[in-house]
Amino acid sequence: MSKRRISRQQRWRIEKIQAERSARAQRRADDAESSLNEGELGPEQTGIVVSHFGQQLDVEGRDGEQQRCHVRSNIDGLVTGDRVIWRPGKPTGVVVAREPRQSLLQRPDNFNRLKPVAANIDLIVIVIAPEPLAHANLIDRYLVAAEHSDITPMLLLNKADLLDPERDATLLGMVERYRDIGYRLITASCKEDGGLSELKQLLDQHISAFVGQSGVGKSSLVNHLLPGTDTRVGALSEAHAKGRHTTTTARLYHFPEGGSLIDSPGIREFALWNLGPEEVLHGFVEFRPFIGHCRFRDCKHEQEPGCALREAVEQGDIHPERFASYQQIIDSIR
């Protein structure tokens, strides 16, 4: 037996013992860590996602307290408005499950793939105004998009203080038409005392989103309805994400008089994304009783004889302006 052989055998035994020791230590550490985590996490409870930043979320529990949470890797695509099951913890809690969604707002990313933006919105408030003047076709686009997402849309005619019955006769006639179709219409003003009281009542019990073209008063409305809340874009990124770019992050707010708002620049620009002709057609709710009754199954509702939709226009059951608007949208998506 040479010295060298003995030392090799010894070295082997020493290494084996060390490996066993370190494996034991690792097991102890793992056990300690998992029992620590288990001990630190509170019981499962329901909550709602109020904002999201990459891999982390802010969840609001039943008590109204909010906590930063991680998400179990088997749940993906959580967005603001999602109702979740979560466990509070220090410093972060963990989301363990997502509850079924009532609605999902999606918009295309830079590669034209639809991405979820916000969940469980149940009221889309389409804000219009006499200035900049509301156009029927734009309103119809919002309505079709909302109908497609299975979210109830309504019209909010803002800047009522600027309304002049004579000058705005066309606008007032147009909004009446939407009321005839069955859409709710509220007239409001940010510049008059009590100008928002009817709106406040309606928002109670809902999770709403405000959409509409620039300048109609969405920011003014949100500021009046959420006094003392900084809803500015970027206010979040400094406070929470340390400069990370979160300008498109949707956030959920509670109105002091009841109901919630999910707001983000992306949601305010809500539009007809990735809809096909059939989806557009069904988005015109008063057309639905006539769909499927044309003479030709593949009727394009253009010049074909026996088109049930065109007959409905002639009979006065569909307003010609809505039909023209439908055709305009179809042309634009082709």
Ligand code: GDP
């Ligand atoms: P947004 O682009 O839709 O967010 O619209 P803003 O809230 O920035 O409002 C655009 C302009 O309309 C601002 O100058 C507001 O002061 C004004 N504005 C908003 N609401 C009303 C209102 O009810 N009446 C009047 N007269 N002006 C309003």
Ligand code: ZN
């Ligand atoms: Zn037809």
